[in-house]
Amino acid sequence: METQAFAEKGLRSALSTHTRPPRSSPLSASLIFWWRAMLKIKHIPEQMFDVTASPIMFLLMFTYLFGGALAGSTGEYLQFVLPGILVMTVAFITIYTGLGINSDIKKGIFDRFRSLPIWQPAFLVGALLGDTVRYTIASVVVVVLGLIMGFRPDGGAVGVLLSVLLLLVFSFSLSWVWIALGLVMRTPESLMAVSMIILFPLTFVSNVFVSPETMPVWLEALVDVNPITYLVTAIRGLMFDTTVAKEIGWVLLTCALLVTVFSPLTMYLYRKKR
Amino acid sequence: MKRHSALAIESHELVKHFGKVRAVDGINLAVPTGGVYGFLGPNGAGKTTTIRMLATLLRPDSGTARVFGHEIVREANAVRSRVSLTGQFASVDEDLTGTENLVLLARLLGYSRSQARARAIELLEAFDLVDAARRQVKTYSGGMRRRIDIAASIIVTPDLLFLDEPTSELDPYSRNQVWDIVRTLVTEGTTVLLTTQHLEEADQLADRIAVIDHGRIVAEGTSGELKASVGSGTLHIRLRNPDHRPQAEQLLTLNLGVPVFLKSDPAELSAHISEPERVTDLLSELSRSDIPVISFSFGQPSLDEVFLTLTGHHATADENKGAV
Numbered sequence: 001m002e003t004q005a006f007a008e009k010g011l012r013s014a015l016s017t018h019t020r021p022p023r024s025s026p027l028s029a030s031l032i033f034w035w036r037a038m039l040k041i042k043h044i045p046e047q048m049f050d051v052t053a054s055p056i057m058f059l060l061m062f063t064y065l066f067g068g069a070l071a072g073s074t075g076e077y078l079q080f081v082l083p084g085i086l087v088m089t090v091a092f093i094t095i096y097t098g099l100g101i102n103s104d105i106k107k108g109i110f111d112r113f114r115s116l117p118i119w120q121p122a123f124l125v126g127a128l129l130g131d132t133v134r135y136t137i138a139s140v141v142v143v144v145l146g147l148i149m150g151f152r153p154d155g156g157a158v159g160v161l162l163s164v165l166l167l168l169v170f171s172f173s174l175s176w177v178w179i180a181l182g183l184v185m186r187t188p189e190s191l192m193a194v195s196m197i198i199l200f201p202l203t204f205v206s207n208v209f210v211s212p213e214t215m216p217v218w219l220e221a222l223v224d225v226n227p228i229t230y231l232v233t234a235i236r237g238l239m240f241d242t243t244v245a246k247e248i249g250w251v252l253l254t255c256a257l258l259v260t261v262f263s264p265l266t267m268y269l270y271r272k273k274r
Numbered sequence: 275m276k277r278h279s280a281l282a283i284e285s286h287e288l289v290k291h292f293g294k295v296r297a298v299d300g301i302n303l304a305v306p307t308g309g310v311y312g313f314l315g316p317n318g319a320g321k322t323t324t325i326r327m328l329a330t331l332l333r334p335d336s337g338t339a340r341v342f343g344h345e346i347v348r349e350a351n352a353v354r355s356r357v358s359l360t361g362q363f364a365s366v367d368e369d370l371t372g373t374e375n376l377v378l379l380a381r382l383l384g385y386s387r388s389q390a391r392a393r394a395i396e397l398l399e400a401f402d403l404v405d406a407a408r409r410q411v412k413t414y415s416g417g418m419r420r421r422i423d424i425a426a427s428i429i430v431t432p433d434l435l436f437l438d439e440p441t442s443e444l445d446p447y448s449r450n451q452v453w454d455i456v457r458t459l460v461t462e463g464t465t466v467l468l469t470t471q472h473l474e475e476a477d478q479l480a481d482r483i484a485v486i487d488h489g490r491i492v493a494e495g496t497s498g499e500l501k502a503s504v505g506s507g508t509l510h511i512r513l514r515n516p517d518h519r520p521q522a523e524q525l526l527t528l529n530l531g532v533p534v535f536l537k538s539d540p541a542e543l544s545a546h547i548s549e550p551e552r553v554t555d556l557l558s559e560l561s562r563s564d565i566p567v568i569s570f571s572f573g574q575p576s577l578d579e580v581f582l583t584l585t586g587h588h589a590t591a592d593e594n595k596g597a598v
């Protein structure tokens with residue numbers, strides 16, 4: 001039969017490799033999963049559209065639509081709002097970490113990875129590393145567009161770099177929350193809904209768009225305990241070269257807290273999946 | 275002890291619940307090393323759940339299992355380094371190309387960059403996928419999908435390969451290709467555990483078959499043994515007049531003392547017969563009672579009949595339900 005010939009062709013010789021290579025190390029396994037994330041960006045460039053389109057839209061809309069009303073001049077408002085929009089944009093992108101893992105589980109390839117004799121957390125670490133690239137791209141888009149529109153940070157390149165770095169640390173920590181949810185939720189849609197319910201108030205009830213002094217006292221109190229507020233203040237400080245050591249401290253503490261709570265929880269859920 | 279080491283899989287009272295559903299309800303297995311072992315059962319029988327437990331993806335609620343002597347929960351990594359799984363659904367990344375998928379998995383298994391690439395090319399050639407190597411898997415046809423799925427499972431040729439419904443929804447040509455791959459794997463020393471809803475497939479490929487229904491093994495053996503357990507043969511009778519069927523049924527039941535099956539055709543009925551010499555008596559009995567027979571046949575029971583006898587419903591009951 002025709003199919004018989006096909007089977008004989010190279011199959012027999014391709015099946016004679018019963019010897020295993022040495023196990024991949026945790027680091028190399030993580031980097032290989034990172035490579036997978038990069039291939040995904042290459043093959044699904046549409047995904048990057050979300051990453052770039054929404055910050056562009058927000059930046060243009062808020063600066064030119066509300067800038068005059070909120071700060072007297074669009075130029076001045078841009079200086080105020082850009083760090084906030086940067087934080088908001090990247091915070092929303094962190095959801096994709098959870099979504100990616102959730103869809104891998106649904107599709108079945110998660111089973112393939114988990115049946116391999118590899119360091120199991122590499123799958124998560126690689127995904128997180130891959131998302132860091134996404135966060136960086138979004139940050140670059142916001143900053144470059146801002147510069148074109150007239151954003152002039154006093155802190156210079158170093159200030160901007162440091163602020164992006166702080167933002168990456170925060171996003172990495174926040175991602176763990178969505179990964180944990182991604183392992184629990186049944187569908188990407190429900191995961192999306194839950195993360196929106198958490199993220200919308202978190203970003204809007206903050207100092208992203210307006211200074212909290214203009215708000216009612218109770219709301220101002222709420223804004224003052226929001227970690228996003230600290231993060232935005234810290235990033236404004238770094239970009240405009242003012243002292244924000246206290247805020248940076250609070251941000252890092254929040255990150256430490258998120259990671260210590262959610263990474264063990266995630267690992268527990270990950271193991272429990274079996 | 276010696277006997278144990280020859281077993282690829284050994285399980286004792288494996289149980290898995292999902293909420294109130296007892297997906298797997300006490301499975302005992304002794305799968306010998308070498309050859310193809312078939313899980314035959316309808317949709318929802320618990321085949322996938324059993325395989326997922328054996329491949330260390332799911333923790334049993336109770337019971338134990340060993341794969342090549344390694345306990346599946348405590349020695350999960352040892353099991354993982356001997357087995358490979360081709361799931362029922364997508365088990366490669368649809369967004370990546372064929373080559374990228376194989377290189378990705380080969381790298382994870384510990385091959386260097388150049389070794390991984392060489393191995394990917396070798397497998398793509400062996401599985402007749404060279405032309406599609408640079409295309410995203412989501413553009414593949416069903417048969418190509420299945421081949422890349424299996425190729426991805428044998429980057430390091432496993433000692434035990436789980437194939438979960440490898441040919442469902444394939445055209446006959448692609449199905450034959452998959453069968454050839456399975457047979458070649460077996461000659462190269464891999465033990466294959468294959469699940470199927472199709473009796474023909476189990477009959478064609480499997481050395482031994484476990485018939486699974488509602489999370490339990492209802493029969494186990496070679497296909498010959500299973501058929502024999504139902505009786506040495508089956509008599510099919512077609513009557514001239516469908517109105518005579520109740521009468522004929524009564525007559526057959528009385529004479530044979532075994533259940534008679536009514537076919538969907540109102541003029542047909544069949545029965546399992548352990549003493550072939552009685553067939554002629556029966557036929558003359560029918561003609562004496564003025565029940566004209568148009569045709570009859572007597573032969574080995576099909577696995578479908580085996581299934582019907584063992585479980586009381588057709589192997590493809592679910593599909594029939596959907597069709598009605």
Ligand SMILES: Nc1ncnc2c1ncn2[C@@H]1O[C@H](COP(=O)(O)OP(=O)(O)O)[C@@H](O)[C@H]1O
Pocket residue numbers: 292293295296297298315316317318319320321322323324
């Ligand atoms: N993850 C799950 N959650 C809830 N129920 C499940 C899950 N997986 C399987 N089941 C149920 O367990 C039973 C057995 O399913 P499965 O092992 O997939 O059967 P098969 O592979 O033989 O078709 C079915 O009733 C199915 O609905």
Ligand SMILES: [Mg+2]
Pocket residue numbers: 318321322323362438439
């Ligand atoms: Mg199944």
